[in-house]
Structure formats: structure tokens, C-alpha cells
Amino acid sequence: MTEFTLIPASGAAVPAEPFTGRHLIDGLWKDSADGATFDRVSPSHGVLVSRSAKGGEAEVLAAIAAARRAFDAGDWSFSSGKSRSEILNRVADLIDRDRERIARIEVLESGKPIAQARGEIEGAADIWRYAAALARMAHGDSHNNLGPDMLGLVLKEPIGVAAIITPWNFPFLIVSQKLPFALAAGCTAVVKPSEMTPSTTVILFELLEEAGLPAGVANLVLGYGDPVGAVMTTHPDVDMVSFTGSTGVGKRIVAAASGTLKKVSLELGGKNPQVIFPDADLDAAADAIAFGIYFNAGECCNSGSRIIVHEDVAEALTDRIAVLSRKVPFGDPLSDATQVGAIISDEHLGKIDGYVREAQAAGAKVVIGGGVLAVPGLDGRFYAPTVVAGVTPDMAIAREEVFGPVLSVLTFKTEDEAIELANNAAYGLSAGVWSLDVHTCLNFARKVRAGTVWTNTWMDGFAELPFGGVKESGLGRELGRFGIEEYLELKTVQMRVARGRNNWVAG
Template identity: 80%
Template structure:
């Protein structure tokens, strides 16, 4: 019996006409002033997928100027919520129309499975519809209890021009967790997608133009973090930066933004624990654990990569997870049967393998997996679904984000020990608890430091529910009403309404 389930590549090579991507600045599609470009090869199939204009400081500054002009001098910020909502709804319809095209190019640039990509594009359209609904609910408050002479009004206004910097692991979904909420609030934006996955953001820009978004409201600059992301983070014309990516880069963005004290919203890394108590449904837990760690090949900030299981059931649970790991189909991401696709790059593949090797050398036991695998018919980068047992809290694999299909298993004896282990990390993005006792679940939810707590499930998500982290997993929230509030500034207006009364000196 083979250790893993492989989905081979197609009998004939996949053919593709490579995309040409350009910047969107002030409503125009433009090349870089110096003509520079960069290529993206498919991490699964090896062919050239896209050739994109490589932006520099000049393109970034031009995009910021266009967004600032659209905010300061345009109509978007003052447009009635009804009209903004109508445009956002049109974008959702266009995303639905282009779902197959967007998903295919995302698969080829990122390596993720086609069925997953299609589901993500569907979810992204739903986010635009939800943001459209929120656009009509933006309002402030009034205070008529300040005395007979005063009326207080609290206004909620768009924060201004927003720099949106998105990662490679969910390139279309994550821009859709940010941009429609910024637009619903009345902001303008400059978007920088990852240089590894630029194409679907460019397609979104095309759909925004088709939907009738005014020129300059959304601009797209392609290129690398230095100088594009760095310029967005430090430029005084950018009022806010919303970033999803690594904690290390998030810290640099905060430092870069400190010179202008701009608002920074960060969704960063995680080393997310799932705690399994002895009364848990082990079949359900094992299934969710396998999903949580192998989804998107583990290249997911919400990956359930750290399992903390009661030692009475640890051996049983690990055996169940290992059995499921053997059945998870991975390989050709264009095959609908595939559930685990390719790793994003050679460098990241080596990083994942380095973590596994270091854990083994530190005394951990590799139960299954632990190596780079060749998939027949593909020139791709694939890493075997891997389970590592006998992990101790001090090991690097128990503390650092691997960002790959690698599960670390720790054990506990008491509830207090489980909660201490769950909190024993610099991250605080998400956490899960498995128990039939509601008191155990609620105690865990209240005592664990994480932005999202799942009980007897993993990675369910809804547009209505806020998402974000504690500690070094970030600051601010996306999704839900909280995701809209991130892009609003509060302004106090205090109005003296009485006539003929002196403010200070009694002239009467």
C-alpha cells in the first residue's frame, strides 16, 4: 500500500496563453515607466502563466496621487450609500460571471486545487454582496441630552486613501475581504497584490471598471514589497494600510507607517491550536484536523497546525489522523478530485522540509510524510501530508508557523495545562476545542487568547463574523460590521443651538 494518494497530471501538457498584466492608475492601464516586467511560472505545471509590469516608486506615487485626487475631489466619498451598494452588487454579479476564468488562473499561479478556488471565488462574490448591504447602514449618532443649549452629532466618515497589500495564498479572496468594505465606507484605494499571484487582482480591476467605478477610486500597482509596499506604508498620502501576510513584514509596515502615524490594520500569522479532550468525538475531530492542516496545502494563516490532545486518547487520535492523511488526494490542482495542490515556490518548499527535518533531529517522531514528492506528469512542487508526534512545547515546530501541510502533536493531562499550552505562543489568531461538555468549551473560549474560537469544528467562516488576531497575529478586524468600521473615522460636531447666550462673559 502506498503511503499517500496521488493525483497524476494530465496525459497531455496543459496549454495556456500567458496573461499580460499592467498597472491600473487613474482609470488607465499602463506599463511601468522603465518597461520592467516580471514573470510568474506555475508552481504545479511549470509553464509561464503571466508577465506583469514591475512597478516602482514612480508608479506607486502616481497611484497614490490618483486615489487621493479621487477622494478629495471626486464624488465617491459623498455618494449615497444606495448608489455605492448598487455598484458593489454589480461587481458581485460580474465575479459570478467570471468565476471559472478567475479560478483557473488562480490555480495556475498559486497551485491550489480547482474545486477550492471555485469555492473561494463564490465566497468572494458573497463578500461584495454583504459589503453592499453594509454600505446603506453607515451612520453616526446624535446627542440631545447635553443641555438646552447644545446638540452633539457624531459623524462617521471614510478614513481616506487606503493602501491594501495582499498575500499569495488567497489572492482573490483576501482582496475581497478588504476592498469592498473600504469602498462601502467611501474610501479610495491603491492595491498591491503579491508578485507571485498578481493576475486575479488585475481581473478584479477590469470588473470594477466594467461595473462603472469612477476612475482613480481603485488603483492597482504590481511589483514587489520593496519599493511598492514600502512606499504605500510610509507615504503621507496614504491614510491607512491594510495588510495580510507574515508577522515579520507586518512589523516592518508598522515601523514604516509610524512616520505619519497612519492607521495600520494587520492580519498576520498563526500557530493555531486545537485542544482535544478525552470525551471528544474522535472521528469528527480527526476529520477536522486533517482538513485544518492540509487545506490550501497548509499555506493558510488559520491552519490548525498545532494539536494538543489528552494523553489518554493521543495514540488513538494520531492513528486516525494518519489514516486520513493517507487518503487525502493531492497532486494535479486542475483535477477536480485533488484536495491538496502544489507549494507556492521552491524556496518555500525547502523551508517546510527544513522545519520537518529539524523537528526529527530534535527528537520528534514523523508518523507519516516528511518529504518532497514527485507527482507523475507534473513539473511541480509538492510536499507530503505530514504528521509529527512526540512534539514538546519548546521545539521550533511547536512554536513557529510552518505554513505547509505539517501537523505537530503535543499532549496534556489537565484542563489548565491544555489552556496554558494553547496560550504558549506569540500568536493569537484562532484556536479550537473538542469536547462534548459545553462548560469545557465555554471555559476554553473565555480563557484562550485568540481572535476566533471554534468549538467542535474548524475553519467555518461567515461574512457576518469578524476575523482578526490578538498578540502577534495582528490588529484590527475584517469582515462583519467591524470590518466596515475599520475604514471609518469618527468626527464629533458640537453645536450651540441657543440664541443670545454668552459663552463666557455675561454681557447681560
């Protein structure tokens, strides 16, 4: 009898035939020129989910050329905000229509629970609608304070061809944090989804086509980072790269893009702290901490993977989290009851377990979990909900991104020590603080180095608010009105409006 809440195989039907994914280049669906394909096997059910065209240099060069032609022709880049907005809103409506289809294939490719996948698709549709609104509101400035003879204009123009590379953990949501903003700005794009979760992006491109997006404006190439991503980040006809993924790959993209001085926008890793002061509502904090570490099985850049708790309440809070960890339903992602699904791959499962074993060897205590879970009826990759206490700041589990359902517990005595521990990481994506004292919360929010700070909550999200990190968590911002600014370039126009000007050369 396990101490955890396991959801066995639900009996939900899995597809008899794999989903077939192809490239979309200049408005045409294509197989790879050499006929190469790659397969994706479900990490939760062990069945073949999808077979996709494996792009090579020929496909990515054709996609970049199509995007370049479409941008330079000007039909999209000079189109009205109203016309772009109408297409983006149609895409949102189509996403809502096909939500169940999109969610199901995402579950099978990624291992995440169906309820979570549905929520992500719903959230993605909302982002497309928000970007559609921005398409009509983005504009430049005028300066009529330069004297009687001059008028200054600051134009905001689309940057050009955007290369968009997305990860496997939120494949549909993250492409929806990038592509609609690029399109709203008037850019054209080449998109490469992760080779582990390509199919929902293929469906999105089907919907773009149905919504009436002109051929060549958005192009899709399936495949691996080498060669597809490598060409996208170095080709001179690409003006910008937007990437979400690991910090290590992000650094390589910056180096690759430097040869042509492309703009680079990066959303990378996180080792996100939550600081819990002794006056906090411990029950509310414990629930939010459980959500923050087990949501998407911890395979989330925003995962609340380390808590820094005052020593007076550390034991009480840890006990509460352990109780909740036993209640969180782990298991079949196709069951509506499941809240935590499978780990993306065997390799990643081993990496997660390695961090736990290393922490144990260094003197940390595994309060609960710390091993692979067997779910009845499934041939999947599941890792137990894990809480590791007695963690010290020098341990890898306290500093590095585990990207799994593993919580590290550190303790502090003073407010200054808590802030120092929170900032003691190479990352700076998100942070949280729990206290009933508003002054404590505001002081922490001002002093912590993070792109997002939550107070007395965790991982709420809104399309209106920018998202991104500092330090090694990335460059630039997504979402909010800043999301479209990433894809815009400024141009100054200075106009002499009075007749004549004072000659520089006397004549």
C-alpha cells in the same frame, strides 16, 4: 507504490500564452514607464502563467496621487451609500459570471486545487454583497440628551486613501476582505497584490471598471514590496495601510507607517491550536484536523497546525489522522478530484522540510509523510501530508508558523495545562476545542487568547463575523460590521440649537 493518494496530471490544457497584467492608474491601463516586467511560473505545472508590469516608484506615486485626487474631489467620498452599494453588487455579479476564469488562473499561479479556488471565488462574491449592504447601513449617531440647548452628532467619515497589500495564498479572497469594505466606507485605494499571484487581482480590477467604479477610486500597482509596498506604507498622502502577510513584514510596516502616524490594520501569522479532550468525538475531530492542516496545503494563516490532545486519547486520535492523511487526494490542482495541490515555491518547500528535519533531530517522531512527493506527469512542488508526534513546547515546529501540510501533536494531562499550552505562542489568531461538555468548551473559549475560537468544528467562516488576531497575529478586524469600521473615522459635531449662549466675558 506510494502510501498516499496521488492524483496524476489530468491532461487539462494549460495556457499557450501567459496572462498579461498591467497597472490600472486613474482609470488607465498602463505598462511600467521603464518597460520592466516580471514572470510567474506555475508551482504545479512548471509553465509560464503570467507576465506582469513591474511597478516602480513612478507608478506607485502616480497611483497614490490619483487616489488622493479622487478622494479629495468628494464625488466618491460624499456619494450615497445606495450608489456605492449598487456598484459593489454589480462587481459581485461579475465575479460570479467569471468564476471559472478567475479560478483557473489562481490555480495556475498558486498551485491550489481548482475545486477550492472555485469555492473561494464564490465566497469572495458573497463578501462583496455583504459589503454592499454595509454601505447602506453605515451611519453616525446623534445625542439629544445633552440638555435643551445642545445637540451632539457623531459622524462616521471615510478615513481617506487606503493602501491595501495582499498575500499569495488567497489572492482573490483576501483582497475581497479589504477592498469592498474600503469602497463601501467611501475611501479610495491603491492595491498591491503579491508578485507571485498578481493576475486574479488584475481581473478584479477589470470587473471594477466594467461595474462603473469611477476612475481613480481604486488603483492597482503590480510589483514587489520594494519599492511599491515601501512607498505605499510611508507616503504622507496615504491615510491607512491594510496588510495581510507574515508577522515579520507586518512589524516592518508598523515601523514604516509610524513616520506619518497612519492607521495600520494587520492580519498576520498564526500557530493555531486545537485542544482535544478525552470525551470528544474523535472521528469528527480527526476529519476536521485533517481539513485544518491540509486545506490549501497548510499555506493558511488559520491552519490548525498544532493539536494539543489529552494523553488518554492521543494515540487513538493520531492513528485516525494518519489513516485520513493517506486518503487525502494530493496532486494535479487542475483535477476536480484533488484536495491538496502544490507548494508556492522551491524556497518555501525547503523551509517546510527544514522544520520537519529539525523536529526529528530534536526527538520528535514523523508518523507519516515528511518529504517531497513526486506526482506523475507534473513538474511541481508537492510536500507529503505529514504528522509529527512527540512534539514538545520548546521545539520550533510547536511555536513557529510552518505554513505547510505539517501537523504537530502535543499532549496534556489537565485542563489548565491544555490552556497554558494553547496560549504558549507569540500568535493569537485562532483556536479550537473539542469536547461534548459545553462547560469545558466555554471555559476554554474564555481563557484562550485568540481572535476566533471554534468549538467542535474548524475553520467555518461567515461574512457576518469579524476576523483577526491578538498578540503577534495582528491589529484590527476584517469582515462583519467591524470590517467597514476599519475604514471610517469619527468626527464629533456639537451644535447649540437654542438662541444665544451665556457670555463668558461680562459686557
